[in-house]
Amino acid sequence: MDKLDTIDVAILRTLQEDGRISNANLAEKVGLSASACSRRLDILEKSGVIRGYHARLSNKALDYTMTAIVHISLSGQFEKTLSEFEAAVKRCPNVLVCYLMSGEYDYILRVAAKDLQDYERIHKEWLSALPHVVRINSAFALREVIDRPNIDVDKR
Amino acid sequence: MDKLDTIDVAILRTLQEDGRISNANLAEKVGLSASACSRRLDILEKSGVIRGYHARLSNKALDYTMTAIVHISLSGQFEKTLSEFEAAVKRCPNVLVCYLMSGEYDYILRVAAKDLQDYERIHKEWLSALPHVVRINSAFALREVIDRPNIDVDKR
DNA sequence: ACGAACCATGAAATGTCCTTGCGAAGTGTG
DNA sequence: CACACTTCGCAAGGACATTTCATGGTTCGT
Secondary structure, eight states, X not given: OOOOOHHHHHHHHHHHHOTTOOHHHHHHHHTOOHHHHHXXXXXXXXXXXXXXXXXXXXXXXXXXXXXXXXXXXXXXXXXXXXXXXXXXXXXXXXXXXXXXXXXXXXXXXXXXXXXXXXXXXXXXHTGGGSTTEEEXXXXXXEEEEEEOSSOOGGGO | OOOOOHHHHHHXXXXXXXXXXXXXXXXXXHTOOHHHHHXXXXXXXXXXXXXXXXXXXXXXXXXXXXXXXXXXXESOOOHHHHHHHHHHHHTOTTEEEEEXXXXXXXXXXXXXXXXXXXXXXXXXXXXXXXXXXXXXXEEEEEEEEEEOSSOOGGGO
């Protein structure tokens, strides 16, 4: 993808807000004909600027009301240690986010659980079983203040 | 929404993976006629189980390659203190996630930046300006190991 | 300046899709 | 059994997506 012009950004911004808008409505919003809009969208998808479309589900409706932030330290920073840990953590379905970090802890995880009892199970079955871990620190989210899927494209 | 049956879960799982699939293809995948599928989808959307559809953009393509995790402590836990802080943090477009937490820090933020210089600007213009803050701790993500939009619906 | 190559566009056409109405089949209850 | 209730599939009409094609604008090199 060479570069994004004003219309591309408008398309991205619109699809960020409503990923299921029809091509016809999208075209009208960004001031293009349907055909031109369809072609540009095709390019944006194929070039990788748009990585996919996803339904955002209500965790509440799915009974996942609890979010835990878990800080983890490993016994070393060797590449083998890291990759073994990462392979294991990827297998846990309750881990939604995992970053290798600079700073005090090596990894930060966001874990979804149904309730405290469910988290206890996850901690026992998954987190405790992760290799090379020397320290785990769990904290629980009391309230979700912000949860944006992406940064607003306007601000790029 | 009363409860989700097997077909509902199949619909949700499919839309989580491909939020822009046509109703006809979706119907075929879950083993329903297009009309029945369209009606069920309508119910799932209106009842709030599906909170929206969003295009997932390439942060790389948008030049947002840097992720910072910011821990923040406030001077108190009074409701007024919290709500003033939250109102302010919501205005910063670079803050993608913000949780009120139990534990050592009061809030955890995920912040998107273009590079270290951009983060310095965000820190100066936004984070330092947040009210009631007594401690800020920034750590940077070296690698994104996992980034799932939702928990896999199968595992509920 | 001129023409060729290139690119993005809008209009039109065609095939597909979405939604609504309708009747039928299944389920639970009095 | 009879009734209410729900969900289904089918069909039809209108909306939509995508391809084709001709046009206008821009960028080159001569």
